[in-house]
Amino acid sequence: MPTALDLSHVTLTYPDGAGRLTAVDDASLTIRRGELVGLVGPSGSGKSSLLSLASTLQRPTTGEVTVDGTPTSALSTRELLTLRREKIGIIFQQPQLIESLTAREQLLITESIRGGKTRGARGRADELLDLVGLSGQADRRPGQLSGGQRQRVNIARALMGQPALLLVDEPTSALDRERSASVVALLEKVTREFETGTLLVTHETETLGNADRVLHMEDGRLSPSL
Numbered sequence: 001m002p003t004a005l006d007l008s009h010v011t012l013t014y015p016d017g018a019g020r021l022t023a024v025d026d027a028s029l030t031i032r033r034g035e036l037v038g039l040v041g042p043s044g045s046g047k048s049s050l051l052s053l054a055s056t057l058q059r060p061t062t063g064e065v066t067v068d069g070t071p072t073s074a075l076s077t078r079e080l081l082t083l084r085r086e087k088i089g090i091i092f093q094q095p096q097l098i099e100s101l102t103a104r105e106q107l108l109i110t111e112s113i114r115g116g117k118t119r120g121a122r123g124r125a126d127e128l129l130d131l132v133g134l135s136g137q138a139d140r141r142p143g144q145l146s147g148g149q150r151q152r153v154n155i156a157r158a159l160m161g162q163p164a165l166l167l168v169d170e171p172t173s174a175l176d177r178e179r180s181a182s183v184v185a186l187l188e189k190v191t192r193e194f195e196t197g198t199l200l201v202t203h204e205t206e207t208l209g210n211a212d213r214v215l216h217m218e219d220g221r222l223s224p225s226l
């Protein structure tokens, strides 16, 4: 399978008083398409910083980030924006849905902002809503959906652009254990079905049973989880 994400010796430092704080310390990682990789680690260990590098929202201080075969360090800000739109789906902790729009409209508006094709978009939105278990809910607004259902809309929305790379930050922190497990199971299903390379940051290691690999982060350093 082709590589969705490659991080090669990436380091990210932030200004910290007179010195610098190293949030990501010489991390290397390859995720192939169709592969689900979990990332765990204590608060402040650098997981969100690593995701921000993988998403190209931040540039590394040193090292190279390659997304779906494209090295990103030489790209302009505008080129990075295009790469993100075409290749990367991002799922945040909170679904961040627009209250006035139905589930279907959440997917369609994202696609139209992305500049994607409008023809066929409605059919694709409905197919994705079916896939995430929301058949029959396409006309509901966020206020009429449960927390788990909102997170499913969020996942479907991230898939509208057919991303090669799916980055997921603590998607289940607002959900109970059972709903968390079913959201993670759904992420596994979409990883296999759409062959996304998926990086999933979570505190809940027990839900990661079906991940291909689980990595551990501590003080900015990545290692295989024991």
Ligand SMILES: Nc1ncnc2c1ncn2[C@@H]1O[C@H](COP(=O)(O)OP(=O)(O)OP(=O)(O)O)[C@@H](O)[C@H]1O
Residues within 6 Å of the ligand: 014, 015, 021, 022, 023, 041, 042, 043, 044, 045, 046, 047, 048, 049, 050
């Ligand atoms: N914008 C920033 N400016 C300065 N320091 C930052 C910034 N963002 C994060 N840090 C620091 O970088 C380190 C790593 O933070 P990060 O948010 O990546 O950790 P995390 O593992 O995602 O934590 P959590 O699980 O609590 O979300 C921490 O010491 C944090 O204080």
